[in-house]
Amino acid sequence: MEVQDGKQFLGNWMCIQTLGEGAYGEVKLLRHQRSGECLAVKIVDLRKQKDAEDCVHKEVRIQAALNHPNIIKYYGRKREVEQSLEYIYLEYAAGGELFNKIDPDHGMPYIEAQKYMKQLLSGVEYLHQKGIAHRDIKPENLLLDVHGNLKIIDFGMATIFRLKGRERLLDKKCGTMPYVAPEVLQKSYLAQPADIWSCGIVLITMVAGELPWSEPTSNCQEYKDWITDQYLLNTPWCKLNTTILSLARKILTAEPCSRPTPQQIGNHPWMLTTFTEHEATDVPDEPLYRNVLINHKDIEFPGVTLSQPVPCKSSKPVPENLSELLKSRETVCFSQPIQNDDLFISSQIQFTQTPLTQNDFQHLIRRMTRFFVKTSCEKTVEVLGSLLDRLHYTWNTDHYGVFTITTVDKRKMQLVFKANIINMDGKLLLDFRLAKGCGLEFKRRFIKIKKCLSDIILFNSA
Template identity: 55%
Template sequence: MEPTTTFVEDWLCYEHILGEGAYGEVRLLVHKRTDEKIACKIIDHAKYKDAKTNIEREVMIHSMLSHENIIKYYGRRQEPKKEYVFLEYAAGGELFQMIEPDIGMPSPTAQLFMKHILNGVDYLHKKGIAHRDIKPENLLINAEGVLKISDFGLATIFRLKGKERKLDKRCGTKPYLAPEVLKKPYFAKPADIWSCGIVFVAMLTGELPWAETTDSNEEFRKWREDDYLSESPWSKLGNTALSFARQILHEIPEKRLTLEQIVKHPWMRFNFGEEDPVDPIDDAQPTNPAKRWNSTVESETKLTRDTPTVTLSQPAMFLGRTPCMDQLVNDLVKTTRQDQVCFSQPVRNDDVILQFTQSRVTRENFDHLVKRMTRFYMDCKLEKALERLRSLLDGMHYNWTLDAAGTVTISTVDRQKNQLAFKVNLMEMDGRILTDFRLSKGCGLEFKKHFIKIKSGILKSA
């Protein structure tokens, strides 16, 4: 079942979570008559005491922006304990969903997305705004295949009235941070460009080059010392792409390519052909890693890209579950939820909250779910699907919990020992069970590696 709440007159609020952020979650609003969709970020001020100040800054910056490669900001509604921020809905989901772990994506698709990213970043920089957390998890794809930059929680203004300042806050996501950010102070524009370069490498190779840009990191040390050509991910790149990466990821900010220089680089200007570079996303099927474009630039790519070795990280030690977990599993498959969703008194009459309703997920309304490659079907009953999932997770020594709503939360660490959490929802649809995985915290590429391993194990056990 896919529960909904009538929200803002004729708008239905789907309980299916699109994503999670530092201070809350994002849900989908759908207009009952027009089928128009928007995303609603729900911030719980009672749960996150420091949310109010940070959200104020995020909303202030986001409300200044209007660009085809930036997620649109529509407005907000504030309440004493909660806040609702209304944003453009991107049906294609996060960019990392389109990156095959340890493989990447075809060069034409990566080139198109790089152009979109750079267009958005150029717009931000001309407005005097630095994003400071550019990564695949914050880059969304709409239904037409257009990439849009999202999540301005760490954004800041670096230029005001023509006067530019250096930044001194160390923030962002470690693998994407420019080396100067760790030393501070630093200039905003080169730091954002560095992050774009890491995204570029991730798109073409399906992996990140290093965990962080520190002297103690062996992978980064080899990059600095020009001792990297035989190392992955660089061995997967052709000469032109490698030259591009080398110039975007120059350790010295002043020698790093500017946005104006990036768009003129041969890799960015190369014509990969007339094919539509963005394939439609089939939620229940993986991408085809064998599909490649035949071009001069692509043929430079090393053979390792066509015969990749997928290395999966080890899960965290199994920590066990509460004694009532087995009973909770049984209760979930026997009872029908009658959740009551309640919002406080609306400020205006167009903020009316009516009654709770439910709507079953079918092929007809399946597009109400954000597109993900991290979902698949099981041909069995819900009770059997839950049993197969829990048995596999126990066998693989994952730490997992199950809440009363039927959501399985899996906690582990990635290869860099960073925390990784993802959630699984099982939904009955057309006589089958749609098994939907979504990232909750951590690296999207590492999450997809775990998904592949779990999916393979479940399907083999059928």
């Protein structure tokens, strides 16, 4: 069953938009037409990968056992046997992905980075106490709720490393290369220090706006400089003060047993410092944050982790009736919640998230990677397509006029993002979202595209 944006999903639930996608399927935002309640549904096609069913079963078992304010809530699941689809219902994190708060090459204010690091460590410590390792901690897997609180998501790589007091070494080489601990690529490894390493990379990315290296191996000069103490004049380290550098040295040590615990990190002087809003990286006030639930794994090794991307098909014409298609799409209803009496998943599920109001939605709009344009639908398509050609991006469109744009990042990894033209109350909204690759690299491309399209952007754009 194809679930289309703007169409009925089931009962009184409407599919509003696609939030993310990956190897196993898509994540959609659902809104209850009567109550205004929102939730996310992860739709997994069990036929896409031979191990999909086992992976989903493991992921659901792990997530169903978790209950922590910094971990995304699991609400239930539903199997559609005939079409081999699995629906996993999750809390909707309305604040979007953490990486959208990281300004490329600048980072974010220390006061914010410290807050998110504390919340990340709280969630990770809880997982480790439950004997669970996440194994794919990165900004794209860290969401924010409507109040700006961090939520850990995507337990597709997670595993149990301790059961009934007995702990085991892990040997599966998985994760996202710039965030993965060096021992994961070499041998059997301890679960907890590997997650702590990834938290350290997230911290550096938050405060510096860039990754320290592409991979923690001797093949990477930046990593070699780090482990041989030849790094002080290099970025990102030259951007940081001595206190946070000392914390980085403690976390990002090649010896796993020497890495600190979440509690020890929390007691470090940098984590205990009371920052002001101005004691931080100077970050421009760029409204780039978007409304996304999930981004799937970049890599699982061994595999083609450093290969050139498979190019999209040649650009093809946009549907001639795109304007009519846009007009026919349902737009988001901003009504106040009434009641929630026909929830189609388990009746035992209790929603605690505050339903979105009109003011909430307007606030979110200003934080997405999207903007209103003053051109017609056809002209917008023409201008965007011409720009993508000039930038040497490979792109095509589907029968709904959604652009799929493919390029490579500076690590020669595939970067795929999508652009969708949405008719909203008579105005056209150009919405960009990451489909695959590095969030920071996506933001760099988005900022460049937005700047190049400045002539067609409405002054009151989100």
